[in-house]
Amino acid sequence: MRHARRRIVRRVARLAAVGGLLLGGTMVTRAVASEPPDASAAPRTFAQTPSGAGGDLVSRLGTGRTAGHWVDSEGRPVVAVTDERAAEAVRRAGATAKRVRHSMSELRSAASTLRSAPRVAGTAWALDYRSNEVVVRGDRTVSGSDWSRLTAVAEGIGGFVRMERTEGTFTTRLNGAEPILSTAGRCSAGFNVTDGTSDFILTAGHCGPTGSVWFGDRPGDGQVGRTVAGSFPGDDFSLVEYANGKAGDGADVVAVGDGKGVRITGAGEPAVGQRVFRSGSTSGLRDGRVTALDATVNYPEGTVTGLIETDVCAEPGDSGGPMFSEGVALGVTSGGSGDCAKGGTTFFQPLPEAMASLGVRLIVPGREGAAAGTSAPAGQAPGTRAPGASGAGAPAPAAGVDGSTLLARLTDRRNIGPGLLVVAGSLVALVATRWIREEQDRKAYRRRYSATWG
Numbered sequence: 001m002r003h004a005r006r007r008i009v010r011r012v013a014r015l016a017a018v019g020g021l022l023l024g025g026t027m028v029t030r031a032v033a034s035e036p037p038d039a040s041a042a043p044r045t046f047a048q049t050p051s052g053a054g055g056d057l058v059s060r061l062g063t064g065r066t067a068g069h070w071v072d073s074e075g076r077p078v079v080a081v082t083d084e085r086a087a088e089a090v091r092r093a094g095a096t097a098k099r100v101r102h103s104m105s106e107l108r109s110a111a112s113t114l115r116s117a118p119r120v121a122g123t124a125w126a127l128d129y130r131s132n133e134v135v136v137r138g139d140r141t142v143s144g145s146d147w148s149r150l151t152a153v154a155e156g157i158g159g160f161v162r163m164e165r166t167e168g169t170f171t172t173r174l175n176g177a178e179p180i181l182s183t184a185g186r187c188s189a190g191f192n193v194t195d196g197t198s199d200f201i202l203t204a205g206h207c208g209p210t211g212s213v214w215f216g217d218r219p220g221d222g223q224v225g226r227t228v229a230g231s232f233p234g235d236d237f238s239l240v241e242y243a244n245g246k247a248g249d250g251a252d253v254v255a256v257g258d259g260k261g262v263r264i265t266g267a268g269e270p271a272v273g274q275r276v277f278r279s280g281s282t283s284g285l286r287d288g289r290v291t292a293l294d295a296t297v298n299y300p301e302g303t304v305t306g307l308i309e310t311d312v313c314a315e316p317g318d319s320g321g322p323m324f325s326e327g328v329a330l331g332v333t334s335g336g337s338g339d340c341a342k343g344g345t346t347f348f349q350p351l352p353e354a355m356a357s358l359g360v361r362l363i364v365p366g367r368e369g370a371a372a373g374t375s376a377p378a379g380q381a382p383g384t385r386a387p388g389a390s391g392a393g394a395p396a397p398a399a400g401v402d403g404s405t406l407l408a409r410l411t412d413r414r415n416i417g418p419g420l421l422v423v424a425g426s427l428v429a430l431v432a433t434r435w436i437r438e439e440q441d442r443k444a445y446r447r448r449y450s451a452t453w454g
Contacts, residue, residue, distance in 0.1 A: 068129030203320030205232030233302025280318030288312035
């Protein structure tokens, strides 16, 4: 009876192994016959925004029925709406709706009225989507009379304009990821970009006028490049063309300190509430959140509009440094108030707007970056030369394939890996059952032979 059970178990095991071979062979055949993923689809120069759903809803419903969108503490999109029908549309799309009194059209009209008032250096304002207000701030340099005149303008607009005094001074952060020096001052390199023929550093416009010559800050560093285009005030971006025309190896990496870096895979626009990172040579890597968009700042040198407002700290010397999140490039440091001891407000020039105006695209890894001819020495690309790291704010090796990546590839149904694993497992099972049977037969023969001989 016991021998009969063993024979049944062995037979079932052999049948299972044969079935596994057939199944694995079918999986391999299907994977080989199926069309592979489209490699040309990634990486793309422009990445999806963190609250893409919110942005799409705002575009579809219009500025008269919405008042901006943001991401909540759990990363879910929230859309401010002015009527119940718009709220229902937002909820049907899977986002959270928040009813507000004032539409985006009203908020923008208020900001336009503030811009048309007499300019007061040391003031700034931005659209606060979450409070449904326009927030006006004045630093310590604004006199009492100027603040009173601006307050009167705000009161004439309506009760949704909030006035606040802030410590510190709104200044450009001239002097930041890897430092570059010129007669105009000291700045940080931002991101490497290309027009398809030559490579450039995209940095802040207030760093220096067109024609400024830039050098590295290390002994023996030669000329890095020359500013060939820019805009400040109004905007705050400029383009430094590399002296040899090429950015070099590591052009898609921004330095974050301690010889580490973050690999940049695309460019995009931030959302209010999104966590972001900034790197600069003065204060290093810092993080915070986007607090408002479409901000206007009245620097002593002039007014800049359309900026990203954040609670990330920065200090003099961080100008032009990169802001990013999850490997997506977002902007370059413009200016702000406060410091990294007490905290403060920092403004950034949005990157997509700057690239569109300058006619360049971001240098990213993969097919597009290679096509642009963007290879370059690790010691030559200020702001983008920190060897090997990827991610955002959490540096990690950028090269090679780790165990988790390999496992993911092997188990991807679109690859032949799963089929090969099934085939290999079935072969092992088949060989094991054969070996067990032979061992049992040998033991049985020895027992029978011993009994017969005795």
